[in-house]
Amino acid sequence: MDIKTLYDANINNITIAKNAYDALYSAFGQHIESWQHDVVDRLGHSEWTGTAAGHANTRIQFLSTELQAAKQELGLISKALADAAEGIAAAQSHLISALDDAKNNKMTVSPDGGLTWDKDPNSPNYAGDKAEATAKEISKRITAALNEADHTDQTINARLGHLATNATNGTGLDAATAKADQTAADALSQVPAAGTDPNSVKAWWNGLTDAQQQHMIQTEHDKVGALDGIPATARHQANLINLQQGKADLQRQLDGLGPEPKKMLSVAETNGGPVENPDYTAWKKKRDELEDKKHGIESIESRLQKKDPPAFLLGFDTNGHGHAIIAVNNPDTANNVSTYVPGTGARLGDSLRSDIERSDLMVASADKANQKAGDPSTTSSITWVGYDAPQSIIPEAADDTYAKNAEDKLHSFELGLHATHEGKIDNNTVLAHSYGTTTVGYTMRDKGLPVDNVVLIASPGAGVEHARDLGIDPSHVYAAQSDGDSIGWADAADPKGMAKNIRDYYAEIWGVGNYYTGVDANGVHVGGVDTDNHMIHGRQTTVPEFGAHILPTNPKGDHSDYWNDNSPTLPAMGEVIAGKPIS
Incomplete structure (x- = not known):
């Protein structure tokens, strides 16, 4: 034309x-x-x-x-x-x-x-x-x-x-x-039902003229924005509408809460000591939940305003604890695509800002790896809060139901990335942290994921005994867990097992006990307590018996320090995402 x-x-x-x-x-x-x-x-x-x-x-x-x-x-x-x-x-x-x-x-x-x-x-x-x-x-x-x-x-x-x-x-x-x-x-005039195969969705979308597509975005934005198989730019347009409507609805709910009830009931009102007013407790709980979601929306809006690199809103709703899927760079055109699945506490709330920042850091890290190799490839990292994650360590994170309930959603999303990508994705990675690794592991075990690599950071167990059980070449399974990460104390069986893990942790620090030395995927000598630990959701992913490539860590790093400036794990994550050898 x-x-x-x-x-x-x-x-x-x-x-x-x-x-x-x-x-x-x-x-x-x-x-x-x-x-x-x-x-x-x-x-x-x-x-x-x-x-x-x-x-x-x-x-x-x-x-x-x-x-x-x-x-x-x-x-x-x-x-x-x-x-x-x-x-x-x-x-x-x-x-x-x-x-x-x-x-x-x-x-x-x-x-x-x-x-x-x-x-x-x-x-x-x-x-x-x-x-x-x-x-x-x-x-x-x-x-x-x-x-x-x-x-x-x-x-x-x-x-x-x-x-x-x-x-x-x-x-x-x-x-x-x-x-x-x-x-x-x-x-052509009906949006496919949720759960439709993403390739069929993409074929339906391609059969619409641009005018029809725009009509669907404007009139069926809640469906289009959530449908795997719709291109990123269209989902982004639909979800911008969903975002504004969700924001307005949250404000209406806040306004509808009415004035703050008095906090305490008097001695006369309770025939005893002063206690917190149940009406205030319920009011405050609801207000805090709504305010938290507003903070999540503010985090999304703040990131969308940043144009370099651009961000795309691939999913949004305020249901339950809320959900959001944000891509740094367009995953349909990037050479390398990575999906980051956060763990406990992930939601449409305050925690979302740091999750999005991690995607930014991983894109920058992958870009550095490409630049070092003289490779002009581009990278997109997607923060996927598309599931109901546990919100507490005890008891919710000990329950694998959250991971099981996420399997279909994550599987469909990854299929959708391939359906909408312009050509073949050069290097496709799924990277997860904490309980997110359990979600990813369960999905790979039960549904399979069309990815080239999986990176398991600070995992409480991925639901499998060996890297090969994840359904991809085990040489492309990577894991990291800092010696200082308290996730290592989360034993699966009983309090005796937790005590054993704590004992092993200090044995490694002090260099006593049954200590092993080995060599990681790059020939670097590593050491640890020779114990075949089983975590709350399966075998520890960093023990030799699991069979993953071990990424370098800061020995004193805590559970969320893997993305810090001084962390050796962040450059390694970038190299995996970019498809480059780990240096």
Whole structure:
């Protein structure tokens, strides 16, 4: 599609053709009614019997079915032409708007879309000192309009081509074919149900014109924003609407709480000592939950305002503790894509800010690894708070139900990344922290994940006994756990087991006890207590028996220190995400 073709497109001619098919559809329907009344009904009421009559009736009924199928197909042509007019008109409008802005900014647009302007400050046609930035923005809009028109053209051409083929070879007279075509056309106006295979979702989305896609984003944003298989840019647009509506709803709930009840009940009111007012307790609990979600929204808004690198909101809702999926850089175009799954405490709340920051840090770390190797590849890291994570260490984090309930969601999300990616993802990683590793491990064990690498940071167990049980090459399974991380005390069996882990921890610090030395994946000597620990959710991922590559850590690092500036784990994570050897 070029500028002249789109600019000169006569939308009225498409509409005239559509109206002509409407007239043909109506006339054809009247002919069918006449056929039914004058032939079928009359023959049915006749007294003609015998073999010939039987053959004639069979053929006539068959012909009636063919006529109805043909009528359906004619109606589908009319609908396709209507969608074509709408789609091309929208693209043409966007192009004209961009061209008008170019003219108003004293710029000339060449037939191939290039922009030129007068750069002489003394000239009456001087375009201004910001002309270059303005030209870049207008050029993007022109390209987007041409792509929009091209997509509409290809989409409608495919639909009309299919119907034309049906008419040419006679398959359009088949009732089953016509029904299938009608079902497919009807499906274009209906968002696929949650849980639909992401590849099917992507095929549905591609079958819509850009105008139809925008209509879906505006009217079905709650569904589109949550649907795996929808491209990142479209999900982002839909979820921006969801974000604003969620924010407004939270404020309405806060306003509806009413004034703060008095905090304490008096001695006279309780016939005893002063106690906290139950009404205040309930009021404060609800207010704190709503305020926490607002803080989560503020974290998202703050990150979205930062343009370099850009962020995309791939999921958002305030249900339960709330959910959010934020990608740093576009995962559909990045060479390397990583999904970060946080653990206990993950929600739409205060904790979200640090989770998003970790994705930023991992993108920067991967970029450094690429730059060091002279590799121009790009990276996207996605903070995936798309599940209901446990909110307390005891008792919730000891319950694997949260991980089990997340399996379908995480599996579908990862399939969706592949469905929408422009070409094949060069290096796909899932990286998790704490209980997030349990969620990832359970999903890989029970559903499988289409990833190249898995990184398990500070894991209480991934639900498997060995790295190979995660369903990918164990040489691409990585784990890290600092000696100072208290997660190592979380034994699976009983208090005696926890005491044993604590004893082993101090034995390693003091260099006593049954101490082993080994070599990690890069030939670096490492040491630890020779104990085949089993954590609360499975074998410890950093013991030799598990079989993972061990990433370097700060020996004194705590449970959340792996992303600190001085942590050797962060550069190693970046190298895995970038597909580079660990240095």
